[in-house]
Amino acid sequence: MRIDIITLFPEMCRCALLESIIGRAVKSGAVTLEFHQLRDYAFDKHKRVDDTPYGGGMGMVLKAEPIALCFEDICSKLGLRPHFVYMSPQGRVLNQQILKDTAEKYDNICILCGHYEGIDERVLEELVDEEISIGDYVLTGGELAACVYADSLCRMVPGVLSDEECFTEESHYNGLLEYPQYTKPSVWRGREVPQVLLSGHHKNIEEWRRMQSIIRTREKRPDMYKIAKISEFEIE
Ligand SMILES: C[S@@+](CC[C@H](N)C(=O)[O-])C[C@H]1O[C@@H](n2cnc3c(N)ncnc32)[C@H](O)[C@@H]1O
Incomplete structure (x- = not known):
């Protein structure tokens, strides 16, 4: 399985996922994890990834174009379109059955972490395949949620856990x-x-x-x- 994570804070995800069992699985090649800095895809003259919401209101919203450019770059480098998941408090609440089905169905998953007030709705309409929530509460950003999702998916990949650590019990x-x-x-x-x-x-x-x-x-x-x-x- 390969998981690509799009985030403004790649170090947060690296720190959480490249340690211990999942870190060993990455080293052994059982899973591949790649972290993409969303800011690298902000090509306007101010290099902005966020802007104020139309209609007014508090906070900032992540712009559509950098997200689309980053996802499309991942697709073209992979030569395929990964299943695109947005971590969101409005998504399906994660459970073991969703993880089982996802691990069986997809070898390539791309996870988008939102921040501030979230992302431009048109990214959901145009690109995102699925929204996943890790519970009925609101985090400041999608990074912790993405780590929970990626960790729990990776441990179901054959070869990631040793026999003693087997997840089926x-x-x-x-x-x-x-x-x-x-x-x-x-x-x-x-x-x-x-x-x-x-x-x-x-x-x-x-x-x-x-x-x-x-x-x-x-x-x-x-x-x-x-x-x-x-x-x-x-x-x-
Ligand atoms: C402050 S939240 C935005 C919440 C959004 N304004 C709303 O009310 O639905 C910022 C980001 O954190 C992530 N996030 C927050 N809570 C989450 C949860 N329960 N599960 C997954 N991701 C979450 C999402 O990526 C979201 O875009």
């Missing part, structure tokens, strides 16, 4: 929250690790984990529990 992947995790020591401040995890009995451990997943989903996320795939036997 994690919270949300199968509609349940993950079971509780423990590590050494087996007793910490008088609290013991559940005996079954020390037993070495794989089938019992698997059953215990499945039950814990169901129980904690019911406790912490009743909305997810209501629609989770759980057998009659497990409910009993």
